[in-house]
Amino acid sequence: MDFKGILTCMCFLLGAVRGRKNVLFFAVDDLRPELTCYEGQDFPSQVHPPIHSPNIDKLAAKSLLLKRAYVQQAVCSPSRTSLLTGRRPDTTHIYDLVHYFRDLGGNFTTIPQYFKENGYISAGMGKIFHPGSASNHDDPISWSIPYYHATEYGWESKKKSWAAIPDDELKDKPLVDYQIAKQALKTLKMFAKGGPHEGTPFFIAVGFHRPHLPFVFPESFLQYYPKNSVKLPPNPYAPSQMPDVAWSSYGELRAYADQNRLNASGGINTTLPDTDILELRRAYYSALSWTDSLVGQVMEELKTYGFENDTIVSFWGDHGWQLGEHGEWCKHTNFELATHAPMMVHIPGMTDNGIVTEQLTEYVDLFPTLVEAAELEPMPLCPENSSEIELCREGTSLIPLIKNPKGLWKDAAFSQYPRTANRTKVMGYTMRTNRYRYTEWVKFSYAPKYKPDWDTVFGVELYDHGSDPEENRNVAYDSTYAALRIDLSVKLHAGWRAAIPPQNEQMKVL
Numbered sequence: 001m002d003f004k005g006i007l008t009c010m011c012f013l014l015g016a017v018r019g020r021k022n023v024l025f026f027a028v029d030d031l032r033p034e035l036t037c038y039e040g041q042d043f044p045s046q047v048h049p050p051i052h053s054p055n056i057d058k059l060a061a062k063s064l065l066l067k068r069a070y071v072q073q074a075v076c077s078p079s080r081t082s083l084l085t086g087r088r089p090d091t092t093h094i095y096d097l098v099h100y101f102r103d104l105g106g107n108f109t110t111i112p113q114y115f116k117e118n119g120y121i122s123a124g125m126g127k128i129f130h131p132g133s134a135s136n137h138d139d140p141i142s143w144s145i146p147y148y149h150a151t152e153y154g155w156e157s158k159k160k161s162w163a164a165i166p167d168d169e170l171k172d173k174p175l176v177d178y179q180i181a182k183q184a185l186k187t188l189k190m191f192a193k194g195g196p197h198e199g200t201p202f203f204i205a206v207g208f209h210r211p212h213l214p215f216v217f218p219e220s221f222l223q224y225y226p227k228n229s230v231k232l233p234p235n236p237y238a239p240s241q242m243p244d245v246a247w248s249s250y251g252e253l254r255a256y257a258d259q260n261r262l263n264a265s266g267g268i269n270t271t272l273p274d275t276d277i278l279e280l281r282r283a284y285y286s287a288l289s290w291t292d293s294l295v296g297q298v299m300e301e302l303k304t305y306g307f308e309n310d311t312i313v314s315f316w317g318d319h320g321w322q323l324g325e326h327g328e329w330c331k332h333t334n335f336e337l338a339t340h341a342p343m344m345v346h347i348p349g350m351t352d353n354g355i356v357t358e359q360l361t362e363y364v365d366l367f368p369t370l371v372e373a374a375e376l377e378p379m380p381l382c383p384e385n386s387s388e389i390e391l392c393r394e395g396t397s398l399i400p401l402i403k404n405p406k407g408l409w410k411d412a413a414f415s416q417y418p419r420t421a422n423r424t425k426v427m428g429y430t431m432r433t434n435r436y437r438y439t440e441w442v443k444f445s446y447a448p449k450y451k452p453d454w455d456t457v458f459g460v461e462l463y464d465h466g467s468d469p470e471e472n473r474n475v476a477y478d479s480t481y482a483a484l485r486i487d488l489s490v491k492l493h494a495g496w497r498a499a500i501p502p503q504n505e506q507m508k509v510l
Ligand SMILES: *[C@@H]1O[C@H](CO)[C@@H](O)[C@H](O)[C@H]1NC(C)=O
Pocket: 107, 141, 390
């Protein structure tokens, strides 16, 4: 090789190394898109105090902000498993908080695992996968260095659904999320100048627990939500004509001793006492702002170490949350409030001025997006049965939205939620189109088929977001919507593959 050749080769190598962008991957538990950066038509409820989320808003201002992103199933492990494998619940076969995708779905490559396999050091802390059996204890294959969990000093115990802890009592016994943020700072330092991993690209996943129940937070965060600023939800009743199967009796909240004492039945068109609702809302917002402050700390440190211009930052909440709207609480439903969640991606040099899109996007889209942003080998689209294929995707990279946030895109986003009705296994399949939410609750068979029986129907819902953004009127049984209902039913049964725009170049099947 001549001198010029050597130079070219060296430049290429240097470029390849330099081109490696780090990834900082935030996950937040039970965070609905009630953040100032979502203000407007995308807020979950019209009644809210001004939300204090300056750090997440600051990240949004330099990100591709996905104002209409939908989770694939509105509960922790199924949603996270789907996002982290880039495949939907009917492929991962994870619909609960117990089973592990590598046992039931296949030996699928996860986001952190793919970065690890591409020369990154992947490090995880807090809640990324659902802990315990659902992930064989944080999916060890995914991480290069031992996974970090914080110490629980008793603040997060099951007894009270919320607590404002005097700040000085937290000095010696910090909340778990505080410890997780500190671990993130420690981990970043390992990649900084003089650190043991200097020069190696990182994938650091930071999973915060709040605003999940119990809503525990430093008392000082109550200051952002004076008592009289917090209001009752505008629609404390179930949608008219709602089939019973759509309802969740929010046992997760009622299990806390302070709530249990109130004897709430969890039944349709009942809810909690007003004083309790106001307290819970205030505590949820305070816990949200507490998490926001920790996101800010980590982002600040990223800048201090000089990583801000070569680090991709993704941010998502694992699903929405019902905060008393419909008289409903927690997630566990197919309503807009449960399936719509916050997601954003900052890509240095591409999104610095902030791009807002109202396109319908899905949580399975994040995996191929990060892969494209980091310029790793792209992933093929999964075939119908991908149980034997380690690396493939059921989502679409969102990068084209950066250039054209209004271009032709998916015309529906798909989610699902399982139930038991009349001692029969039921799956609620739901679809958000630009204007409508359409849901069918049908008989479902689990292993080995994992298939709906579209002909055995337990309930249908159709909400017209054009005239009813709160989903208060189910018009599925209204004869004026009969023709539309048939169209939407055909589209729902055709599923997510039929909703991908055909001209999308990357849609080549494996
Ligand atoms: C799963 O995939 C990983 C990574 O390719 C591999 O190391 C492991 O042996 C596989 N496990 C099984 C049970 O096939």
